Amino acid sequence: MVTIAGSGMGEYNFNNINLDFTKYEMIFCDQNFKTDLDNVVKGSFKDVKDAILVNLDKEILYIVSGSPTFYSGAILILNVLKKENIAFKIIDNTSSLNYMLSHDGVSLVKTGIVTLHGKSQIDLENFLVKDYTFIICDENTPALIKDATRYLSEDDFSITLGEQFGYENEKFSNPTLDEMLKNPPKMPFSILIKRNFKTLPNISSDDSIEHENGMITKSYKRHISLQNLELKPNQLLWDVGAGSASMSIDGYKRYKIKSILFEKNEKRAQMIKNSLSTHKILNTKLCIGEASELYKNEKSTPERIFVGGGGVKVISELDYLYSRLADGGLMVANFVTLEHLTTAITTLKNANIKFDVKSVSLTTYKMSLLMPEPERVMHQIIVKKEKLDKDKND
Numbered sequence: 001m002v003t004i005a006g007s008g009m010g011e012y013n014f015n016n017i018n019l020d021f022t023k024y025e026m027i028f029c030d031q032n033f034k035t036d037l038d039n040v041v042k043g044s045f046k047d048v049k050d051a052i053l054v055n056l057d058k059e060i061l062y063i064v065s066g067s068p069t070f071y072s073g074a075i076l077i078l079n080v081l082k083k084e085n086i087a088f089k090i091i092d093n094t095s096s097l098n099y100m101l102s103h104d105g106v107s108l109v110k111t112g113i114v115t116l117h118g119k120s121q122i123d124l125e126n127f128l129v130k131d132y133t134f135i136i137c138d139e140n141t142p143a144l145i146k147d148a149t150r151y152l153s154e155d156d157f158s159i160t161l162g163e164q165f166g167y168e169n170e171k172f173s174n175p176t177l178d179e180m181l182k183n184p185p186k187m188p189f190s191i192l193i194k195r196n197f198k199t200l201p202n203i204s205s206d207d208s209i210e211h212e213n214g215m216i217t218k219s220y221k222r223h224i225s226l227q228n229l230e231l232k233p234n235q236l237l238w239d240v241g242a243g244s245a246s247m248s249i250d251g252y253k254r255y256k257i258k259s260i261l262f263e264k265n266e267k268r269a270q271m272i273k274n275s276l277s278t279h280k281i282l283n284t285k286l287c288i289g290e291a292s293e294l295y296k297n298e299k300s301t302p303e304r305i306f307v308g309g310g311g312v313k314v315i316s317e318l319d320y321l322y323s324r325l326a327d328g329g330l331m332v333a334n335f336v337t338l339e340h341l342t343t344a345i346t347t348l349k350n351a352n353i354k355f356d357v358k359s360v361s362l363t364t365y366k367m368s369l370l371m372p373e374p375e376r377v378m379h380q381i382i383v384k385k386e387k388l389d390k391d392k393n394d
Contacts, residue, residue, distance in 0.1 A: 006093030010166020067095035211244035241309020319351035
């Protein structure tokens with residue numbers, strides 16, 4: 001039988017575990033634990049997992065830090081035990097999550113959970129989506145959050161910092177991100193963020209996004225373009241010739257994507273900044289300058305590319321943008337002139353890149369006179385980059 005027990009908060013030892021250790025033939029734990037017991041096997045998670053799975057005929061105790069049911073590698077072992085119908089027991093212990101929520105009087109139902117320990121990307125499906133966000137941290141976490149919230153103000157959220165739970169120097173405080181960057185918290189630490197703003201509708205009205213006359217992808221065209229991009233949470237979108245940034249704004253609000261915007265016009269760029277702040281958009285970077293120069297220096301690999309502007313120079317480089325797409329990625333390019341559409345088609349055909357073309361038109365009728373007011377026809381090119389067959393490439 002396998003028993004999985006949490007050691008609780010504090011130092012890496014067995015002091016908070018109320019068990020008779022002599023009952024177990026083998027005891028496994030992380031290599032950082034300190035113990036004088038003889039029958040203990042320490043190691044990395046992979047080493048411990050492999051050792052447990054080849055000794056399932058023995059009475060085993062696996063000790064994990066904190067709580068085994070909270071973001072623990074023990075869950076992976078549990079999945080194997082369930083699949084193989086092997087008997088197991090879980091002995092829980094206090095987690096930093098429950099400890100911090102109790103301290104602030106916050107309900108778990110109102111709390112999203114994000115782990116940034118050892119990670120370089122924030123899960124946008126759970127970050128600042130609920131009233132509170134609990135974050136499992138490492139030393140790089142404050143910088144990651146600062147970057148993701150660059151278009152939020154300090155009043156948009158407040159922080160509770162919990163340092164060294166279970167240690168003698170345990171401490172709660174309410175710093176800003178800048179204060180945390182200047183004076184890094186002591187490890188281990190966790191953060192609870194309270195969201196102080198209300199989210200806006202997933203599809204924005206045109207008048208809620210600052211824009212120059214005509215420099216916005218209208219709402220109905222935005223619906224279609226977002227749909228054809230087939231966006232998924234945490235994907236990276238390049239928004240080339242961003243204009244008003246309406247695609248990136250609604251792409252985040254509706255699908256929780258990341259985006260990099262390319263816009264050369266300084267006035268429009270300032271409008272974009274204002275709208276990103278108004279709509280509380282996270283994990284977005286604005287690059288100001290000639291798009292065809294900026295995206296060549298950008299090192300990221302987008303899963304999606306939207307081309308809404310950028311002029312003839314960008315259109316004639318659709319083959320280059322296609323080459324920058326991740327395997328299996330999608331590129332959608334919108335045009336309102338036949339000249340630009342022809343240039344785009346010629347560029348893709350010369351590069352032997354497959355594409356589809358769709359044309360969208362809409363006519364509205366004003367209530368007063370019921371006279372038709374046709375919108376400009378939008379031509380849309382959709383390009384999908386095939387996934388590489390790994391077996392063929394190996």
